[in-house]
Structure formats: structure tokens, C-alpha cells
Amino acid sequence: MDLQVLRSFQAVAEGLTVTEAAAEARVTQPALSRALRRLEQEVGAELLQRVGRVLCLTPAGRVFKEYVDAALDSYDRGRRAVAEAVHPDTGLVSLAFLHTLGTWLVPRLVTGFREEFPGVRFELYQHGEQGLVRHLLDGTAELMITSGDPEHPLITWRRLLVEPLWLAVPVRHRLARRDRVRLAEVADEPFILLKSGYGLRSITESLCREAGFGPRVAFEGEEVQTLRGLVAAGLGVSLIPSSPDTAATPDFPIRYLELTDVRGARDIGIAWLTGRALPPASRRFIGHALRATAKVADGRR
Incomplete structure (x- = not known):
């Protein structure tokens, strides 16, 4: 089973046409169509069916896509972790945060972290509390800075200030x-x-x-x-x-x-999924955030 075929299946399942997905994968449309049919044969079920002019997931396709999403996410995070282990001063921190913290706390934390690790990149997402939890649970972000402990069984939260x-x-x-x-x-x-x-x-x-x-x-x-x-x-x-x-x-x-x-x-805190292995850059950012906000708290006393 080819990872690229799984990515193309994921793209079609999320709304791209086969032609568009083929262009992303740099293959011809007939070649991708054949690859998707072979995928269905390997899985043993029809995954996509045509409704009008678009392809939609079958019930079996919806089940399979959950596992494809998890597998591709795990693979991508594994590649990132290896790259960061080989080049420890680089990497990516995927961070979601409250709107109200975008004017002072998040810029301060990001600036201080990049002074120490200038090769690290950031993906930033801004939202309200409910949106932040969704970002964390669906894997869009690996860390979130929010107010109050979300008290979710899958999330670990640490108070910052x-x-x-x-x-x-x-x-x-x-x-x-x-x-x-x-x-x-x-x-x-x-x-x-x-x-x-x-x-x-x-x-x-x-x-x-x-x-x-x-x-x-x-x-x-x-x-x-x-x-x-x-x-x-x-x-x-x-x-x-x-x-x-x-x-x-x-x-x-x-x-x-x-x-x-x-x-x-x-209470303002930082959170991550309890069972997910975080890449080195994200782990370092958690430590940086805890140290930096301890200084802020000391300054306010």
C-alpha cells in the first residue's frame, strides 16, 4: 500500500476531484483512478462512490478514512521527530491560542523561544476555547494556550500564570x-x-x-x-x-x-494530548513557556 495513494484517497474524501488529487500527486488522472481501485481491492470494500459529478465516501470509506488520517498523521509526526533529532535546533511548533493572548503573551513566548532556537518554525492558530480543543483533538495543533483546565480525559494541562x-x-x-x-x-x-x-x-x-x-x-x-x-x-x-x-x-x-x-x-495554561509523543521542539517550547511565565508571575508580585 503506497502512502501517496493514501494521501490521494484522503484528498478525494475531503472534497478534491480525482483530477485535482492527481495533479497534487503529479500523476495522471487515469493512473490515480486505477490506484484507488487497487486500494479498494486491498481493503476489500468499496470506499468511494459517485454521486452526481462528485465522489463521496461510502460507509466503509468513512470508517477507513479515520484510520488513514491517524496513520498519515503518525507517519508525518514520526518524520518530523526524526528530523528534529538529527537537527535539534530546528523543527516545527504547532500552537493554537486564545484570541485575547495574541496581543501580548503568545508574541512574547514565541519571540523568547526563537531567540534561543532561531531555526524553529511556528504554525499558529487563533480561536476561542472550544475551537482550541478541536484543534488539539483533530491533530491540527500539538499545543494550545488557553484559559482554565479543559478537564478533558485526553488532555494534559499545566498552569502558566x-x-x-x-x-x-x-x-x-x-x-x-x-x-x-x-x-x-x-x-x-x-x-x-x-x-x-x-x-x-x-x-x-x-x-x-x-x-x-x-x-x-x-x-x-x-x-x-x-x-x-x-x-x-x-x-x-x-x-x-x-x-x-x-x-x-x-x-x-x-x-x-x-x-x-x-x-x-x-488561569492561563498550556495543554497537549496526554497520549501523544511530542516532537522535541514542542517539548522544549513547553519548558520555555513554563519558565518564562514564572518570571512574569514573579514580576507581578
Whole structure:
């Protein structure tokens, strides 16, 4: 059984035509068609069937594709591991991370790691918590940086740091002259939130419930920068992670207030699949992230 035929089967199963898959494999379309038929003979079942003008997986093909995906993924990771063992200062780190960490933590970690290992490349994916877990489980990414332990039986999670959450209010807000507030004091105010499925949204709703109310949603966004901009425009208040750029500027005239009646903070951690052997570059990045964030935590004390 030829690996290239398996890759072509995978490509056709995921939507390419036989002609397109043949071009990717640099073979003729008739040659690939014959190879796919031989694959079906080896497996002992019809894997693809024509529906109209496209080929679709049969029930047997769907079962077989799961194993093909796993086999090709394992083979590719094995080749990477060998290459990194031969050339330890190179390799690839496949990392998925929260949108809210893309403005400070992830760039800081990547920059520090590349200073030590300049030959290492990165594949980066940005998403909310649910999307991050999918990236990890389907093998798109080998590592993820997220808020809170996903508590998944297949995932190992290590805390990197505790990130404070501040109440963001416009500079002309009635509470803007204060440094510390109770979250309950804004129970009647409109909230600017991330959409459902984002961890910060869940944390905000949980903290509001703890403070005795449910947030009145004025707007749902997908980026913390959007939340900050709408708070600055006076459209509501929001809970914002405390990153190095959370300071009032002419573009973002906001005051950030410490919460006193609830624990305004979230855990940030790094995770990977428990049973997967990580390539050397990914293992080194985990160690780097743990050391680098320990320094950040020390600096905040």
C-alpha cells in the first residue's frame, strides 16, 4: 500500500476531484483512478462512490478514512521527530491560542523561544476555547494556550500564570475616579461581551452570577479590542484581561478597576494530548513557556 495513494484517497474524501488529487500527486488522472481501485481491492470494500459529478465516501470509506488520517498523521509526526533529532535546533511548533493572548503573551513566548532556537518554525492558530480543543483533538495543533483546565480525559494541562480581570469603564463613567469597585455596583449597566463559546464570556457570566445578577448584554464581539473600543465609546462596561497594553490611551479612553467582591482572575495554561509523543521542539517550547511565565508571575508580585 503506497502512502501517496493514501494521501490521494484522503484528498478525494475531503472534497478534491480525482483530477485535482492527481495533479497534487503529479500523476495522471487515469493512473490515480486505477490506484484507488487497487486500494479498494486491498481493503476489500468499496470506499468511494459517485454521486452526481462528485465522489463521496461510502460507509466503509468513512470508517477507513479515520484510520488513514491517524496513520498519515503518525507517519508525518514520526518524520518530523526524526528530523528534529538529527537537527535539534530546528523543527516545527504547532500552537493554537486564545484570541485575547495574541496581543501580548503568545508574541512574547514565541519571540523568547526563537531567540534561543532561531531555526524553529511556528504554525499558529487563533480561536476561542472550544475551537482550541478541536484543534488539539483533530491533530491540527500539538499545543494550545488557553484559559482554565479543559478537564478533558485526553488532555494534559499545566498552569502558566493567573491573569487578573479588570472592570473596564469609560473615563467619564460615574465610577471612573475609583481604583476598586464591587462588580455588583454595575449590575444595572449594559455589558459588552465576547460571543458564547469564548472562555472570557463564560467567566464574565459566572462572576456576575456570583455577584448576584445576570449581565444585560449590549453587544457580543469576537475580539477584546472590539470590547475595549465599545467601552471607550460609552456603550457599556466589560471585564477585560489585564495585559501589558491595558492602559488608557487617546484611542481607548478607559479606566480599569480592580474587583473586590469576586475573584477577578482567570488561569492561563498550556495543554497537549496526554497520549501523544511530542516532537522535541514542542517539548522544549513547553519548558520555555513554563519558565518564562514564572518570571512574569514573579514580576507581578
